[in-house]
Amino acid sequence: DIQMTQSPSTLSPSVGDRVTITCRASQTINSYLAWYQQKPGKAPKLLIYRASILEGGVPSRFSGSGSGTEFTLTISSLQPDDFATYYCQQCYSWTFGQGTKVEVK
């Protein structure tokens, strides 16, 4: 089974900060990596697929990079609406990372 490890588990940035979340796969997944945003009481929302392709309607401040086993999600300038939990997912056998909570400082 492919294991996904996200870091950090929590972040407490300020509005306007650059935020980076890392996801590591236990074996190569090429670029089959997705990122989701989830807010309390809501279903997850797809942000990025194939490691770096922005889903339609997602603000351009979100970006993804990486291939193989190391991936990053970057928010270039954190906005108030971005406080949420973020998950990576490998799309070979669909396991998720444990999540990164971006919380208000």
Place this chain on the structure above:
Amino acid sequence: QVHLVESGGGVVQPWGSLRLSCAASGFTFSSYAMYWVRQAPGRGLEWVAAMSHDGSNKYYTDSVKGRFTISRDNSKDTLYLQMNSLRAEDTAFYYCARDREAYNYDAFDVWGQGTMVTVSS
């Protein structure tokens, strides 16, 4: 408008059974792989099961193999999850989700609102 609506959740005793449904609308259901994902209270997302667009292929996470069965009725645009021998650790919010690409396996671009399953005596 693309839409997924889950139903069938509730409270069930340990070792009991429950069948979840996911009604799809706004897209050609028979062209897309579909998935079940769950989230225990206060915990992260866990992929549970997957089914190919035509129902010919099914996949399960290890913890539900032999207990859960995913199925679909493309004539009714509906996905199902039959859950047997339920355990306390199956307590979670259950979401159905659609693959973002027809006739392929990739990320999940459409999600339902979820249905809660509670396993308790």
